[in-house]
Amino acid sequence: MRLATEIQGDEASTQKLHRADYETSKHSSKKYETPSDLSSGPSEIPEHFALAAQATNDAVRVWIVATGALAWPQGLEALLGYDRSAAADTIGFWQKLIHPQDRARAAGSIRDALAGEVNHWTGEYRLRHRDGSYLDLLERAAIERDAKGAAVRFVGSLMDVTARKQLQDQLVRSQKMEAFGQLAGGVAHDFNNFLTTILGYSDLLLDELGMKGEVAGHISEIRNAAGRASVLTAQLLAFSRKHPLAPCVLEINSLINNLERSLLRLLGEDISVECHFHRGKEGTHAKVDPGQLTQVLLNLVVNAREAMHHGGRLTLETSVVSVAGSEEHELGCEEPAPGNYVCISITDTGIGMSDEVKQHLFEPFFTTKDAGRGSGLGLATSYGIVRQSGGHICVESEVGKGTTVKIFLPEVPAPPPPSYKKPGANKMPTGVETILVLEDDISVRHLSVRVLRSLGYQVLEAASGDDAQQLVGRSENKKIDLLLTDMVMPQMSGRSFADWLNKTSPQTKVVFISGYLEESIHPGDRRSQEMFFLPKPFDSEQLAEKIREALDSAATR
Numbered sequence: 001m002r003l004a005t006e007i008q009g010d011e012a013s014t015q016k017l018h019r020a021d022y023e024t025s026k027h028s029s030k031k032y033e034t035p036s037d038l039s040s041g042p043s044e045i046p047e048h049f050a051l052a053a054q055a056t057n058d059a060v061r062v063w064i065v066a067t068g069a070l071a072w073p074q075g076l077e078a079l080l081g082y083d084r085s086a087a088a089d090t091i092g093f094w095q096k097l098i099h100p101q102d103r104a105r106a107a108g109s110i111r112d113a114l115a116g117e118v119n120h121w122t123g124e125y126r127l128r129h130r131d132g133s134y135l136d137l138l139e140r141a142a143i144e145r146d147a148k149g150a151a152v153r154f155v156g157s158l159m160d161v162t163a164r165k166q167l168q169d170q171l172v173r174s175q176k177m178e179a180f181g182q183l184a185g186g187v188a189h190d191f192n193n194f195l196t197t198i199l200g201y202s203d204l205l206l207d208e209l210g211m212k213g214e215v216a217g218h219i220s221e222i223r224n225a226a227g228r229a230s231v232l233t234a235q236l237l238a239f240s241r242k243h244p245l246a247p248c249v250l251e252i253n254s255l256i257n258n259l260e261r262s263l264l265r266l267l268g269e270d271i272s273v274e275c276h277f278h279r280g281k282e283g284t285h286a287k288v289d290p291g292q293l294t295q296v297l298l299n300l301v302v303n304a305r306e307a308m309h310h311g312g313r314l315t316l317e318t319s320v321v322s323v324a325g326s327e328e329h330e331l332g333c334e335e336p337a338p339g340n341y342v343c344i345s346i347t348d349t350g351i352g353m354s355d356e357v358k359q360h361l362f363e364p365f366f367t368t369k370d371a372g373r374g375s376g377l378g379l380a381t382s383y384g385i386v387r388q389s390g391g392h393i394c395v396e397s398e399v400g401k402g403t404t405v406k407i408f409l410p411e412v413p414a415p416p417p418p419s420y421k422k423p424g425a426n427k428m429p430t431g432v433e434t435i436l437v438l439e440d441d442i443s444v445r446h447l448s449v450r451v452l453r454s455l456g457y458q459v460l461e462a463a464s465g466d467d468a469q470q471l472v473g474r475s476e477n478k479k480i481d482l483l484l485t486d487m488v489m490p491q492m493s494g495r496s497f498a499d500w501l502n503k504t505s506p507q508t509k510v511v512f513i514s515g516y517l518e519e520s521i522h523p524g525d526r527r528s529q530e531m532f533f534l535p536k537p538f539d540s541e542q543l544a545e546k547i548r549e550a551l552d553s554a555a556t557r
Ligand SMILES: Nc1ncnc2c1ncn2[C@@H]1O[C@H](COP(=O)(O)OP(=O)(O)OP(=O)(O)O)[C@@H](O)[C@H]1O
Pocket: 299, 303, 304, 307, 348, 350, 351, 352, 353, 357, 361, 366, 367, 368, 369, 373, 374, 375, 376, 377, 378, 379, 380, 402, 403
């Protein structure tokens, strides 16, 4: 709206402005008569506008650009918590409340809009509520100008978008974690092929060729290094939630109890440990991989120790919490499904975390330690393991006070008492059956073939589903007892080939090998219940045992 009267910037001109405003907009029923209207609000606004404005719960501010006078026709108290005594009537009030990190940006952008020719301004910034917290606000403002185009009045409605912003941030964070996960998973998967080869050939050199003395020492070093590297790939896969887990129902209190001694050793003398356990009638059970949960707890305890340079107290606590359908943020983490959760909380009295650290905490390779001291994988892998187990992990921390990390795992009923299991033999099991090895990675294939032959099996090999089909066609009358196949291959997946083979040879047992967790594989390509699974990297003994187990099983498909 252009105004006919020129503005000088004093009170009289403000008054003139309002009259002019009224005069130039006779067609509208909007009416400002005196400067006092600035603080008391418009005197005549159609009822439905006023009602609609109230219904939004937005605050409305009217700022006279030239004088710096500010009025709050609506929402000063309802949205921001201030009453009229808060000296809210000059623009300085708004400038004081805006978050220091947003001040320059928002003020600069408004200044540019006022200096230009536009009639509106939109922006987001944080404003301090009377209780000290910051609200994320979206302000949409109209700019009124005089005949020469100079900005006269800035009327903005301020909408609280805090909840939306939090959701948005959460989404961006989880998308970022997903992308990291895919990258880490891809790298780890390829590395597993190399490591399987290194582990396998080292074993062959040591066992089959009987290397002795210094050479044997060197080979053992190679094997050990590959072993350590496979711990790293396992961590990366755990983060990307593609690590094959072996979950079982665990009593969480006893797991922590058993850990306590090693925890104490880890922590040193100047840190005291307290444990508070939830006492359920039948214990507190969750379904997780015990090795992985132990790793998570150790990661968290080591972090706590490192945060308590000068000693302190570590508190381990278990409890059971219920999440009902709508209480989404009860756990302070994203989207927990309704149900009961076992909560393990680890609290330290250490240095705490800054907001910056909190933001990046779960990212792989994020560390505040000096180069070479931390890999930054501790929390990333813990995050992956907990999420893959259907749980949640969240952190509360205050600089100078300490940190609490909480892990929530879905609670399950206590299992029936375990049945007796016969102990396995130490020697590698052998056999004479015919095995078809289908694996596109040449090193893993060669290695598997060598190991299986050395165990006495008849072995056929193929690098792709097509080759394997031709091979089966050629050796028509030769019975194949077992198919050892990679799950993921470029053209025909292991599952497709297994299904094809099943038509002509239903008695053939199937063992899948994969560096991925099954759930991450396309549903149609996963194994079915009766098929066996061997995660990469594996050594000769694990291969021999899995093959024998499958061959001896009664299951037919
Ligand atoms: N209990 C804690 N108190 C304070 N800061 C913590 C705590 N736990 C983690 N952090 C911060 O989070 C960062 C990342 O932790 P994370 O465990 O992922 O990696 P790291 O401990 O640095 O390295 P790594 O665990 O691989 O040795 C740490 O460098 C530290 O700054």
